[in-house]
Amino acid sequence: MPKETLSIVVLISGSGSNLQALIDALAAQSINAEIKAVLSNKADAFGLERARKAGIPGLFIDHTAFSDRLGFDQAMINTIDPYHPDIIVLAGFMRILSNEFVDHYAGRLINIHPSLLPDFKGLNTHQRALDAGHKKHGASVHFVSNELDGGPVIAQIEVPVEEHDTAETLRLKVIKQEHIIYPRVIQWFAEHRLRLQGQHIYFDHKLLEKPLLLNSLPASQTV
Ligand code: NHR
Ligand code: GAR
Numbered sequence: 130m131p132k133e134t135l136s137i138v139v140l141i142s143g144s145g146s147n148l149q150a151l152i153d154a155l156a157a158q159s160i161n162a163e164i165k166a167v168l169s170n171k172a173d174a175f176g177l178e179r180a181r182k183a184g185i186p187g188l189f190i191d192h193t194a195f196s197d198r199l200g201f202d203q204a205m206i207n208t209i210d211p212y213h214p215d216i217i218v219l220a221g222f223m224r225i226l227s228n229e230f231v232d233h234y235a236g237r238l239i240n241i242h243p244s245l246l247p248d249f250k251g252l253n254t255h256q257r258a259l260d261a262g263h264k265k266h267g268a269s270v271h272f273v274s275n276e277l278d279g280g281p282v283i284a285q286i287e288v289p290v291e292e293h294d295t296a297e298t299l300r301l302k303v304i305k306q307e308h309i310i311y312p313r314v315i316q317w318f319a320e321h322r323l324r325l326q327g328q329h330i331y332f333d334h335k336l337l338e339k340p341l342l343l344n345s346l347p348a349s350q351t352v
Pocket of ligand 1: 240242252275
């Protein structure tokens with residue numbers, strides 16, 4: 130029996146280059162998934178234009194119109210739920226989500242974070258990696274839990290920190306890798322290879338002991 134198409138809703142706040150990478154991967158590869166809607170808390174997010182250009186509804190909810198986080202999060206839930214998404218993908222979404230939102234989408238909510246978690250949770254990760262003198266930096270895809278950037282990590286990709294790097298050159302190196310790693314993780318969801326049970330990730334029905342490190346794979350190969 131053929132499995133149904135994975136329904137995705139993407140949340141953004143800005144440029145949406147990760148959204149674009151996903152749109153492109155879905156168009157180019159045989160991934161059984163469809164982005165149903167893109168939601169932004171910023172009216173001028175370029176990602177909304179990317180969505181509309183791809184024929185995907187690009188929706189805007191103004192977080193400043195709500196007096197508290199819960200009101201905004203409830204409005205997002207009310208907007209997202211009619212699309213019946215199998216997963217919610219945070220792609221440069223910059224608002225911390227309430228426990229109510231996270232619990233509503235438990236096991237279906239993922240984020241890409243520009244550091245090798247658990248290093249450098251929160252913001253300004255590239256400068257902090259430089260300041261700490263780390264020789265390796267990168268990005269992590271994780272399930273969102275109620276601990277900010279603290280949910281179980283699915284996959285990571287590393288980049289070397291070189292002598293000449295600045296926060297901006299590091300950002301560019303990392304985001305290029307994000308565009309490879311995020312569509313690949315979403316492909317695993319579409320193939321039903323990933324599952325969260327409590328705080329444990331199962332990959333191909335086996336407990337994942339540590340994040341999958343995708344560096345070692347050539348760009349063309351899928352796990
Ligand atoms: N929500 C929960 N509950 N858990 C996580 O792990 C989340 C989350 C919401 C977003 C992305 C995250 C990142 O990858 C993310 C993970 C925004 C902030 C932040 O401080 C921190 C982490 C992340 C996203 N936001 C400020 C706030 O007050 C606003 C900053 C701004 O608007 O520029 O929400 O890094
Ligand atoms: C990405 O580097 C993503 O990892 C990061 O913001 C960028 C979004 O770029 N996310 C966060 O910092 C979340 N707090 P994009 O809009 O071009 O995909």
